[in-house]
Amino acid sequence: MSKVIVYLGPSLSIEKAKAILEADYRPPIRRGDLKKALKSGVDIVGIIDGTFFNDSPVAHKEILDVLKKGVTVVGGSSMGALRASELDVFGMVGVGRIYECYRSGRIEADDEVAVTYNPVTGEQISEPLVNVRYQLKAAEKDDVMTKKEKDALLSMAAGMHYPDRTYPNILKMSVEKGLLSSDKADSLLKYINEKPLNLKAEDAVAVLEKIKKISIS
Structure with a gap:
């Protein structure tokens, strides 16, 4: 064997x-x-x-x-x-x-x-950019966001330091930068929590x- x-x-x-x-x-x-x-x-x-x-x-x-x-x-x-x-x-x-x-x-x-992850439990803390791409592509396909919004969020996320990439951080920054409305960001976070992709x-x-x-x- x-x-x-x-x-x-x-x-x-x-x-x-x-x-x-x-x-x-x-x-x-x-x-x-x-x-x-x-x-x-x-x-x-x-x-x-x-x-x-x-x-x-x-x-x-x-x-x-x-x-x-x-x-x-x-x-x-x-x-x-x-x-x-x-x-x-x-x-x-x-x-x-x-x-x-x-x-x-x-x-x-x-x-x-x-x-980044917890070295004791192995639990993932931040989100890899490949997962963000995958998740936002699905959100666009399900009409939760437009292609323009998806592309803008991905460009912004790519510029973030990898330990800072969490969905709450990404969406908070997207509102601060005027890429999404507060309501759209909330709807997107709800979608991600209900249909998580990895x-x-x-x-x-x-x-x-x-x-x-x-x-x-």
């Missing part, structure tokens, strides 16, 4: 993950973690969440070294999507819509998937399902 290690954080709860795939679940990947994984005799590595910016993110070379040793590496949702879009030509397996967006160049910035979670599930297929093939 394949030994599977999955690096998971705020994108999906451990409980939901274990209901899909039995694996050794570890915290968001950081530099040096793959060396430890190799020592434990891993066959398949799943990268979903990882540390960003100044907090020692996993390096491309680390993943390449693991691939060269015959380990299957599957990525998607967050750091996994970013690294897979850069390393799929070397054999890393990319999964999900966020991976496809990075791969096609529709999104490029690391902070599209970056969030693209990172959906892609995290896709990563686990892909690993499950690989491990039993």
Whole structure:
């Protein structure tokens, strides 16, 4: 039976993950973690969440070294999507819509998937920009907001520092800047609370399902 290690954080709860795939679940990947994984005799590595910016993110070379040793590496949702879009030509397996967006160049910035979260509980505190895009696109489709309003909000949200991206903050700022009326902002927040969407979670599930297929093939 394949030994599977999955690096998971705020994108999906451990409980939901274990209901899909039995694996050794570890915290968001950081530099040096793959060396430890190799020592434990891993066959398949799943990268979903990882540390960003100044907090020692996993390096491309680390993943390449693991691939060269015959380990299957599957990525998607967050750091996994970013690294897979850069390393799929070397054999890393990319999964999900966020991976496809990075791969096609529709999104490029690391902070599209970056969030802040509670290090103890793993609970997500801020909202990744990819989720904001997904949520506002649905709001436009459901006639909760116009395309012009959606585009203006996305442009504003993209300019925010990633820890500040929460829906209440985004909507408060949109009113202050005159992008939305107070009533429209309230209606949009109600819509988001009633029909929440989470693209990172959906892609995290896709990563686990892909690993499950690989491990039993």
